[in-house]
Amino acid sequence: MMGLPLVLLAVVAGADGDVTLKVVSTPAGAQVSVDGSTVGKTPFTGKVEPGEHSVELTLDGYERTGKTASCVAQRDCLVSLALKEAPITVSLSSTPIGATATVDGKPVGLTPVDVDLSPGKHALSLALQGHQGVQTTLTVSRKGKRDFNFPLSAPRFQLAVQSSPPGAQLRLDGEAVGVTPWSGRTASGPHTLELSLVGFATATQDVTVLPRPLPTRAAVKLTPVPTALALSVEPKDARVLLDGKGVVANGGALPVKPGAHALEVELAGYEVQKLKVDVPKGETVSRAVTLTPLKVELVIHVTPADAEVRLDGAVVVVTVPLQVVPGTHQVEARRQGYTTVQHAVEVKPGTRGELAL
Known part of the structure; x- marks a missing residue:
């Protein structure tokens, strides 16, 4: 812990009636003014006439300090002064603005607000109606950060989401939050739920979270979707075999079982195309096949x-x-x-x- 800087003023009588003035300080290097005139930096030694003299010290980062010294001829005069660190201006802001700011237990105003603080650690609290408060410690230094902004989040309330069947991936306002059944906290007001599960259509549902101790509940029933293969072939009169059976392409999606399927497309004068198509459960897979003419x-x-x-x-x-x-x-x-x-x-x-x- 830094103690109060000390200035030592010594006055020693000279042989010719003048007095030798000595000024020292902690920390050293302060600019010395005697009777309004700058004479040097501490530690300083100089001549003055007997009598009262105004001694003033200035140093960057410290408050201006002064004292009147009574210098008596033929006597030593020793005076000490203390340099006190100057406060640092810190800017406090919040999002949204208008929060009550308290530093070290004392209200300092509504954000945004500038506060003069001494170097070191300070307890800060911000309070705004309808939002969660902030309590933190500010570390203030001359070379450190001086602008502080604090986001104030709205209060959060319980939301519980269930789906039928369970196990759906859940997005809350576009952000993935987990798998149903799910429970968590969020801001009150309207929100959008999005649930997805293999084999079922993605479901979207709006929900309004109420500001109350009990959770807001939402139940979503998912709709099964068929597993299908959508084919388009060129030329359109090509013969299409799916797992060895002839099918009609270019006519919409064909219901199929989940898994791998053998597809063969042929037409006189063209190269035969054979390929395997994997169709996941609950998805419609599209395939386009263009036959290459034989030379x-x-x-x-x-x-x-x-x-x-x-x-x-x-x-x-x-x-x-x-x-x-x-x-x-x-x-x-x-x-x-x-x-x-x-x-x-x-x-x-x-x-x-x-x-x-």
């Missing part, structure tokens, strides 16, 4: 035979049938001395295309 032959006859032929921009050899994907292709034939010929040819899946140029 077909395209035969190009060109005259003269040594003309350069390009298929979709690439030079090709047309002495043998070309393997192409079904669809429309651009064919170009050119030879020096002849007019360049361009032609579009459409090749359908499962067919053989021919073009003469």
Whole structure:
């Protein structure tokens, strides 16, 4: 614990009638003023005339301290002064504002409020009607934090939530809080419950928590949802087999048992697609399947035979049938001395295309 700083004033008579003035302080380094004139820092030694002199000390972080010294010729004069630490201004605020602030048992005003405090620890309490109070200890220092804000939460009351069936994941106002049956405390007023359970539709329900000792109760009945597989295939006339049985795709969700299922999609002129689909209980899983056309032959006859032929921009050899994907292709034939010929040819899946140029 820091004691009160001490200033020692010594006056010693000089041979010529002046008096030697000595000033010391704890802590040292204080600026010394004698009769309004700055003369140095403690520890200080100087000459003054006999009589009364006003001695004043200043030091950052300490209150200005002064004393009148009576200096008598031919006598030592020793005077001590104390430097007291200056208070630190601390800003106290709360959310919401308007709370009554009490420091060390004394009311200091309504937040936000500035308070001058000595360095060290101070007991702070904040009180606001309709909110939970705050009681804490402030540590005040010159190099430490000086702005303090305290959120004041509203009182919390009991809420109990049950579901049928139990075991649902519960969200309160969008925040996950646990599994039903659940009980906890929250602010009074309207709230939103959201319950989710595998195999059941997510349920949302509003509840108003009452400010009373007894808990507010909410019961939610969950609705089962089917386990289903929604299929879309392209081309739409493809044949679809689900677990070896033909089904109609592109017509909505198909009820299935939970677990893995074998899916096969086929159509003449296209590669067969086989895949496994896992459908969790109570969920509808969507799958889209697009078949890849098988390559077909395209035969190009060109005259003269040594003309350069390009298929979709690439030079090709047309002495043998070309393997192409079904669809429309651009064919170009050119030879020096002849007019360049361009032609579009459409090749359908499962067919053989021919073009003469």
